[in-house]
Every structure is written in structure tokens, then in C-alpha cells.
Amino acid sequence: QVQLIESGGGLVQAGGSLRLSCAASGRTFSSYGMAWFRQATGKGREFVGGITWSENTYYADSVKGRFTISRDNAKNTVYLQMNSLRPEDTAVYYCAAGLRVILITTASQYDYWGQGTQVTVSS
Numbered sequence: 001q002v003q004l005i006e007s008g009g010g011l012v013q014a015g016g017s018l019r020l021s022c023a024a025s026g027r028t029f030s031s032y033g034m035a036w037f038r039q040a041t042g043k044g045r046e047f048v049g050g051i052t053w054s055e056n057t058y059y060a061d062s063v064k065g066r067f068t069i070s071r072d073n074a075k076n077t078v079y080l081q082m083n084s085l086r087p088e089d090t091a092v093y094y095c096a097a098g099l100r101v102i103l104i105t106t107a108s109q110y111d112y113w114g115q116g117t118q119v120t121v122s123s
Helices: none
Strands: 004-007 010-013 018-024 033-039 045-051 057-059 067-072 077-082 091-098 117-122
Touching (some): 004 091, 018 033, 018 091, 018 117, 033 077
Parallel strands (some): 010 117
Antiparallel strands (some): 004 018, 018 077, 033 045, 067 077
16 A cells, blocks of 8 residues: 655746655655656546656656656655746646556556645746
8 A cells, every 4th residue: 555645736837947846655666666746626537747767768748848756765755846937737636556557648547646735837
């Protein structure tokens, strides 16, 4: 069983930055594929960025060049650095973990989810 706890969300003006953190429990964190998804009000959950156990990274086209995902296996934590934020980035951001992730952009590939953290970008 893995528990994921997100933090770092908040209110920021357009053009600003935030860093989200996701702290994971468990002793096999380094074996998990990790990802961030987001869900805006009235919309479905969408992939934002993912990082494999071997630290290959993947991003949605909408955030490429602005967001960076990273992991610190010593701290059992994955991060999402978000720069040049836009009002359309406003959503609840969720951290996800999966042990046998093949399609990194697909939510159903992940076994564990955090409770989400709200990010609001004002114009």
C-alpha cells in the first residue's frame, strides 16, 4: 500500500510559479512510475507530466517548456515545478503512482492517487 500526500498548491498570478510536492509512503518508491494529473471544474482528468523509475520524463503538450517533473528517491518525493502559469492551468492537481506503468499518460495505469491540491491562476 502506498499513500501519497500532495502539497504546494495555492493562488498565483498569471506568469508566476509554484512547486508541487508529493510525498509517498512505502519502501519501494524508487520502483514506481510517478505522474501528475489535473482536473479542472467540469472537465475530465488529464495527464500533465510523468517520470519513470529510470527518470525518463514525459509531458503534455500544453505544459512542455513550462513544467518540470522530478523525483528524489531518498526523500520518497516527486515534484512538479510549474513556471509561466496561465489561467488555464487552474485545476486540482493529483499525484499518482504505479508499479507497472506502460502507458504513462493513461490514468488507469496508476494504482495509487493522492487527495489532490488546488492550483488557481488569476489573470
